[in-house]
Amino acid sequence: MREFIDGAEAIARGAFAAGCNFFAGYPITPATPILLRMLRELPKTSGVGIQGEDEIASIGMCLGAAMTGAKAMTATSGPGLSLYSENIGLAITGEVPLVIVDVMRLGPATGGATTVSQGDVQFLRWVTSGGFPIIALCPSSIAECYSLTQHAFNLAERFRAPVFIATDKEMMSAQQSVNTDAFEKIEIINRVAAPAGGEFVPYQTKKLADIPAFAPIGGEQLTRLTGSMHDERGMLTKKTSAVNKTSRHLWQKIQAHRDELEFTKLDAQEGAATLVVSYGITARSATEAVRHTRAAGKLASSLIIQSLWPLPKRALRESMRGISRVIVPELNFGQYRQEVERIALSLDPRPEVIGVDRVDGELITPQEIEELFGRG
Amino acid sequence: MQIAPLEITTYRNLERAKYPFCPGCGHTFVLDHLNAALVKLQLDPQKTVIVTDIGCVGMSDQYFDVNAFHGLHGRAITYATGIKLARPELNVVVLMGDGGLGIGGAHLLSAARRNIGITVLVFNNLNFGMTGGEHSVTTPHGGVTASTRGGNLERPLDVCATVSVNGASFVYRGTAFDKELPDRIAEAITTPGFALLDIWELCTAYYVPNNKFSKNELLQTMQTLGLPSGVLQRMDNPELSRAYREQNVGALGRTPLPPEPIEKKYDSALAATTRIVLAGAAGGKVKSTASALALGAMYSGLWATQRDDYPTTVMSGYSVSEVILSRDEILYMGIAKPDILVIITPEGLTQVPRQLRAMDETQTVYVVPELADQIETRARKIIFNFERAAAGKKSLAVMTTAAIVRHADLYPLAAFREAISAGQRADIAVENLKAVDASERIL
Numbered sequence: 049m050r051e052f053i054d055g056a057e058a059i060a061r062g063a064f065a066a067g068c069n070f071f072a073g074y075p076i077t078p079a080t081p082i083l084l085r086m087l088r089e090l091p092k093t094s095g096v097g098i099q100g101e102d103e104i105a106s107i108g109m110c111l112g113a114a115m116t117g118a119k120a121m122t123a124t125s126g127p128g129l130s131l132y133s134e135n136i137g138l139a140i141t142g143e144v145p146l147v148i149v150d151v152m153r154l155g156p157a158t159g160g161a162t163t164v165s166q167g168d169v170q171f172l173r174w175v176t177s178g179g180f181p182i183i184a185l186c187p188s189s190i191a192e193c194y195s196l197t198q199h200a201f202n203l204a205e206r207f208r209a210p211v212f213i214a215t216d217k218e219m220m221s222a223q224q225s226v227n228t229d230a231f232e233k234i235e236i237i238n239r240v241a242a243p244a245g246g247e248f249v250p251y252q253t254k255k256l257a258d259i260p261a262f263a264p265i266g267g268e269q270l271t272r273l274t275g276s277m278h279d280e281r282g283m284l285t286k287k288t289s290a291v292n293k294t295s296r297h298l299w300q301k302i303q304a305h306r307d308e309l310e311f312t313k314l315d316a317q318e319g320a321a322t323l324v325v326s327y328g329i330t331a332r333s334a335t336e337a338v339r340h341t342r343a344a345g346k347l348a349s350s351l352i353i354q355s356l357w358p359l360p361k362r363a364l365r366e367s368m369r370g371i372s373r374v375i376v377p378e379l380n381f382g383q384y385r386q387e388v389e390r391i392a393l394s395l396d397p398r399p400e401v402i403g404v405d406r407v408d409g410e411l412i413t414p415q416e417i418e419e420l421f422g423r424g
Numbered sequence: 425m426q427i428a429p430l431e432i433t434t435y436r437n438l439e440r441a442k443y444p445f446c447p448g449c450g451h452t453f454v455l456d457h458l459n460a461a462l463v464k465l466q467l468d469p470q471k472t473v474i475v476t477d478i479g480c481v482g483m484s485d486q487y488f489d490v491n492a493f494h495g496l497h498g499r500a501i502t503y504a505t506g507i508k509l510a511r512p513e514l515n516v517v518v519l520m521g522d523g524g525l526g527i528g529g530a531h532l533l534s535a536a537r538r539n540i541g542i543t544v545l546v547f548n549n550l551n552f553g554m555t556g557g558e559h560s561v562t563t564p565h566g567g568v569t570a571s572t573r574g575g576n577l578e579r580p581l582d583v584c585a586t587v588s589v590n591g592a593s594f595v596y597r598g599t600a601f602d603k604e605l606p607d608r609i610a611e612a613i614t615t616p617g618f619a620l621l622d623i624w625e626l627c628t629a630y631y632v633p634n635n636k637f638s639k640n641e642l643l644q645t646m647q648t649l650g651l652p653s654g655v656l657q658r659m660d661n662p663e664l665s666r667a668y669r670e671q672n673v674g675a676l677g678r679t680p681l682p683p684e685p686i687e688k689k690y691d692s693a694l695a696a697t698t699r700i701v702l703a704g705a706a707g708g709k710v711k712s713t714a715s716a717l718a719l720g721a722m723y724s725g726l727w728a729t730q731r732d733d734y735p736t737t738v739m740s741g742y743s744v745s746e747v748i749l750s751r752d753e754i755l756y757m758g759i760a761k762p763d764i765l766v767i768i769t770p771e772g773l774t775q776v777p778r779q780l781r782a783m784d785e786t787q788t789v790y791v792v793p794e795l796a797d798q799i800e801t802r803a804r805k806i807i808f809n810f811e812r813a814a815a816g817k818k819s820l821a822v823m824t825t826a827a828i829v830r831h832a833d834l835y836p837l838a839a840f841r842e843a844i845s846a847g848q849r850a851d852i853a854v855e856n857l858k859a860v861d862a863s864e865r866i867l
């Protein structure tokens with residue numbers, strides 16, 4: 049079945065497929081289409097959708113709802129993400145499942161409201177104080193808007209953590225014909241429920257890297273959430289051993305599962321010396337460039353990153369082995385390129401890493417990438 | 425035999441019998457009143473949640489055996505709102521200081537306006553206790569604090585009046601010394617809508633020594649400021665979480681975002697991917713025409729993309745739409761070098777100098793006669809001829825696009841017509857179909 053839809057529609061459909069039943073957001077171009085769809089559609093599935101008085105309230109409402117067991121999502125763009133920052137920290141430390149869509153537009157500040165960008169890549173990585181890991185997925189097609197949104201909900205549930213969908217103005221607002229029969233329905237994962245009976249200890253885990261079981265506010269057991277440094281009972285603490293444990297748990301619960309969090313698409317060509325590493329809207333130009341290059345009888349490989357964070361180190365390292373040149377096209381000043389460079393440093397022979405940076409509000413053309421293949 | 429449920433004699437966490445506050449701190453008294461109110465109501469602890477703000481008051485939830493949500497400074501009301509919206513049957517009680525009130529003022533206003541069914545207890549000790557006695561939005565004029573050494577120059581916020589005029593269901597002002605406080609807290613919790621209690625109390629570590637304050641001065645200040653006490657408002661308006669559900673009963677059970685399939689009904693002879701730019705003016709149906717162009721292509725078995733660009737003030741200035749048609753899925757959606765560029769108004773012309781420069785002999789610019797002289801390009805230039813079919817401003821985009829569908833042999837014109845009928849309001853479609861009829865004579 050062919051349909052003519054945009055990424056906002058696919059993200060909203062993905063959210064419903066994943067069981068989303070709460071949405072709060074504040075209008076901002078280019079994320080508004082997601083807000084409007086969710087507000088319009090949620091009542092059909094007895095969910096709740098509301099426009100908050102600002103972004104802080106919107107994410108706050110999501111956090112409250114999520115702690116009652118809801119699967120919550122919010123969507124914004126750079127200026128709103130800035131306002132989310134402190135509450136994202138609360139979601140991390142309070143271990144609240146939440147999906148946050150960042151529809152990137154040209155920044156900083158108000159920037160270009162209707163201008164495409166990939167300028168939030170490192171902002172997402174370090175989006176709040178403290179320096180803890182986050183999870184961010186990045187679709188490069190309408191079909192991936194649908195599938196990765198479901199994965200985002202599943203990961204939020206599985207890891208009790210905020211999960212980002214990093215996308216951009218073009219992905220959200222350009223209409224495209226798609227074969228929606230080929231949309232991938234992902235099996236739903238729900239947060240692990242606390243065993244019935246007995247006293248519930250909200251943040252108790254056997255191992256540092258384990259994810260604590262969840263008891264909803266309003267359920268059978270009393271539960272607590274706190275944004276303060278806490279012990280396993282969710283009580284404020286300054287005790288070194290408890291602080292150390294909680295901090296390391298928040299780090300380990302993501303870092304120890306990095307392999308589960310690597311989503312990439314490798315299209316390697318035997319003998320190719322040049323690899324293009326790309327993500328999001330830019331991956332589409334990269335894919336076209338690879339096709340043209342191969343059609344011209346030259347060799348080319350491609351790695352598309354679907355999970356920006358944690359950095360998919362294994363896939364990057366493996367795809368770059370034996371490669372002499374890596375091209376990283378991005379709609380920013382090389383934010384991901386610096387990560388790729390770090391990996392390159394650990395390889396012998398060390399590949400040269402070159403970027404194609406565009407910050408003028410236009411998409412990178414396949415030709416811009418192709419030229420660099422040609423030089424190889 | 426039915427066993428009567430045991431009466432709950434306290435909601436305090438008995439492992440934490442002693443509060444962490446300074447001796448004489450007003451928070452102690454208010455929390456005891458809260459406990460008394462909960463005991464009076466015999467609320468199910470599982471169905472009750474205390475949402476605390478930050479500050480000394482923010483530690484309070486740890487001393488109760490109910491659910492707890494301890495979030496960020498000033499944001500307690502937002503979490504409480506989310507909890508109540510998701511689970512209207514829960515009792516949601518917010519404990520916040522006058523500091524939280526100030527930083528989260530926007531949330532307070534909205535909670536009152538929305539009449540969300542939560543109860544807010546403001547532990548109003550006239551300053552920031554936790555951070556060392558700085559002034560807050562409720563510090564009286566002249567009040568000496570760590571941040572107003574020469575006396576506060578700002579006017580204190582009348583919290584009760586603020587939420588009252590904005591629609592709160594229950595509003596009370598009093599002090600931590602009030603005997604009736606347990607009853608008033610109980611009444612607030614049982615109020616279906618938004619309830620707020622502004623409870624004045626002493627910060628014995630800071631405000632008291634800085635201002636030689638005591639219970640008497642506290643009452644005196646309230647009087648001097650002309651702030652009334654007691655129950656200040658009782659209103660019976662619809663509560664948000666329930667009103668939301670009532671409004672939406674009709675929607676229940678319908679499928680969210682159902683698919684909208686587009687069937688292939690025609691054949692297109694188009695071989696190469698074709699990138700088309702329509703450059704016109706806002707209000708000139710550029711965007712809807714581009715949609716019809718794309719939809720018609722899909723009826724003809726092609727793949728399509730559409731990007732629209734217009735100023736944020738949607739009703740004035742330029743409107744440029746880009747449509748790509750292809751036999752295969754389209755990846756790169758930009759158009760640096762159009763195969764077809766259609767220029768129909770001066771506003772549109774201003775937006776496409778880069779494309780005009782990039783285009784070559786294999787590509788075509790279609791242009792209205794008035795602008796033809798202004799076009800400098802290597803591309804083939806084709807000028808519309810309106811002598812036999814005058815086009816009004818409104819039909820310009822449709823008429824020229826229809827002419828190009830035929831002229832460039834993109835796909836059958838019948839598919840374009842069908843796209844107009846399917847995608848547009850009936851009366852508008854009729855107008856547009858007339859323009860399609862007339863399009864035959866302009867190229």
Ligand SMILES: Cc1ncc(C[n+]2csc(CCOP(=O)(O)OP(=O)(O)O)c2C)c(N)n1
Pocket residue numbers: 477478479480481482497520521522523524525547549551552553554555560
């Ligand atoms: C965003 C943010 N800014 C500042 C602070 C520092 N801070 C902690 S408590 C507090 C004021 C608390 O005053 P109040 O709400 O009146 O509570 P009290 O201590 O008097 O009970 C401030 C400013 C913070 N925690 N978060």
Ligand code: SF4
Pocket residue numbers: 444445446448449450451480481549553554626627628629630
């Ligand atoms: S600093 Fe003030 S508010 Fe905080 S505990 Fe002491 S007296 Fe109470």
Ligand SMILES: [Mg+2]
Pocket residue numbers: 479521522523547548549550551552553560
């Ligand atoms: Mg205070």
